[in-house]
Amino acid sequence: MVSEDQQCAGWLGVFYNGTWGSVYRSPMEDITVSMICRQLGCGDSGSLNASICLREGSRPQWVDLIQCWKTDTSVWQCPSDPWVYSSCFPKEEAYISCAGRRPKSCPTAAPCTDREKLRLRGGGSKCAGWVEVWHSGSWGTACNDSWSLAEAEVVCQQLGCGQALEAVRAAAFGPGNGSIWLDEVRCRGRESSLWDCAAEPWGQSDCKHEEDAGVRCSGE
Template identity: 35%
Template sequence: EGRLEVLYQGRWGTVCDDGFDFHAATVACRQLGYTAAITWTHSATYGQGEGPIWLDNVRCGGSEGSLAECAHNGWGISDCHHGEDAGVVCSGQRLPGNSPQATTTGHLGEVMRLRAGTHPGEGRVEVLRHGEWGTVCDKQWDLAAASVVCRQLGYG
């Protein structure tokens, strides 16, 4: 549970509570690797964030794979202030065999995930682009690239 933040263009920012609802919380929690949302919060319940407010008027149906797939005003287009930061409370149980997926990042709004690993934090790197998941080619893949992916997926 906590304030919801997303990584976009290498910077962490918050999500405004305008339009944010249980469907959006469900998508966010699933993207973080949890089975479900318990509730969502508004008015900076978990404190005010800093930096950009990346998403405003997020409208999800509930079945999307990530917040990037939900309708919103556009990255960084917001009339909110940090007193309107959204938060989520997710179920305490992680999805079995499913590592948490990164929040959106990159100039194209890519979303990354790990698939087919035997343990959390292991697996094939996949990227969502134009609504389709694809694998990452290993040509010139090195420890530095792996470290970036691990950080983006929340593995320090």
């Protein structure tokens, strides 16, 4: 499943002939969708979603007309058209939502540490910009209330970006978007992660994006 913020929902991808490609969306019966969800550990049922906005870019289209039987235990056993390279319009790609869908705990497919759940945007390098944190399946920002050099120091160290040069306030790098996940962050400056600092409960903020916090670190 390919999705920015969901596990068990996304564009169906299959690895074949050395690369990832997509699957044609029609016709795909309920038995087939359920088989795919089960194989991915995502529950016993799902649905083919036609209302999702189109996926950007192009990629190989590997297979069409997958039709699983109840006796199949893997999608690789299911009858289908021949597996061949073809290209098609993004609107023909299969997007499946399984019953077991949930927000991604990590922004990437691989297991992550706190470092991968933090990034800086809008500053021209990985070591400067407004602060974005990954929480509950999406990227969001931090409010500049109580934001000081101590918080900036923790962010820079967590990202491997050296020392904090500046704690930036009032969306000086530009306003972010999405949820404002953090507010009233209070660090001592020696924590190994922003997650170890005191703050308001996640997502509880009275701020607007004009108050997004940022940092400028010494590293490149």
